[in-house]
Amino acid sequence: MFDLMYNTIFFASYGNVYGLSNIAISSFDVLLAYIVTIFVSIIFSLILRIPLLPSKPYRYSFDVSAIYPTPIIAAGVFSIFLVLNYTFMYNGIVLAIIIGILSALFVKYLFDFVFPKPLDGDEGEDI
Amino acid sequence: MNEVIGIIIAAILCWLNFVIVDTYFGLPEQPGVKGARIIGENVEKRGGDIAGGFFQGNIVCSPDASAGTLIASIGYLLLGIPGGIIAAFFVFIGNRLCADPGYAGTVGSLTATIIIFICSFAGFTPEMFIVGMVIAILTIQGIDHKRASILLGKIAEKFNRHA
Numbered sequence: 001m002f003d004l005m006y007n008t009i010f011f012a013s014y015g016n017v018y019g020l021s022n023i024a025i026s027s028f029d030v031l032l033a034y035i036v037t038i039f040v041s042i043i044f045s046l047i048l049r050i051p052l053l054p055s056k057p058y059r060y061s062f063d064v065s066a067i068y069p070t071p072i073i074a075a076g077v078f079s080i081f082l083v084l085n086y087t088f089m090y091n092g093i094v095l096a097i098i099i100g101i102l103s104a105l106f107v108k109y110l111f112d113f114v115f116p117k118p119l120d121g122d123e124g125e126d127i
Numbered sequence: 128m129n130e131v132i133g134i135i136i137a138a139i140l141c142w143l144n145f146v147i148v149d150t151y152f153g154l155p156e157q158p159g160v161k162g163a164r165i166i167g168e169n170v171e172k173r174g175g176d177i178a179g180g181f182f183q184g185n186i187v188c189s190p191d192a193s194a195g196t197l198i199a200s201i202g203y204l205l206l207g208i209p210g211g212i213i214a215a216f217f218v219f220i221g222n223r224l225c226a227d228p229g230y231a232g233t234v235g236s237l238t239a240t241i242i243i244f245i246c247s248f249a250g251f252t253p254e255m256f257i258v259g260m261v262i263a264i265l266t267i268q269g270i271d272h273k274r275a276s277i278l279l280g281k282i283a284e285k286f287n288r289h290a
Binding site for chain 1: 152153157206207209210212213215216217219220223224226228229230233
């Protein structure tokens, strides 16, 4: 009678942007909060003197920069808060600013401790 | 939309997405870790192309745009667009744990999220992209290493990323 799995997947996937998550704020506010968290993370990491671009060659650089890991971390952590429907006040803008600042601080001070660079450049560890 | 047609089109879209993103970010150019080099040289020994071999080895050894596309489809199925962005974040963590800078994986999952969002207006569902991505990886890794590596080497030459 109740095909729970089918119904769940059907409702989750019918062309919607929210899926199974119960986001209470409107999609315009979600978009605005994403833009705010990305901009705040980039600007605050520039204030902390993280370089804007990774060192050359860009495609093989392990260095952190303001453009590459910081907005990804900020947007990812903000998405986790969003799908748990914890948006704090002003439709998530305050939370977006806090997460942007914290992710810039994380990239500046803790990133190399949590994700250390590989020892031997391109080759990885010896067998 | 008919499921079979949707899966076929989604497989083509996923294949193009991950091959273009991975090739642009230089997977065929050099092996990121030692395991990728061993796989690439082994594929070349059997008559394949060294750039395609490095591509296949890099896909095996760390989560690149192929894994990013698959995880982004699963995240979109469960949580919508925020799920795709969470997938990019997790793929980035996985990349750094696998001694990989992680540009290809994060960009691949973000582009996959955008593709699924655009295609959802045409009646595609994220399940179709999950099945399509499994089929797309099967054509690269599962059926014939030699011919797949030669094809990937030709694509790498077009992008000026040959080893």
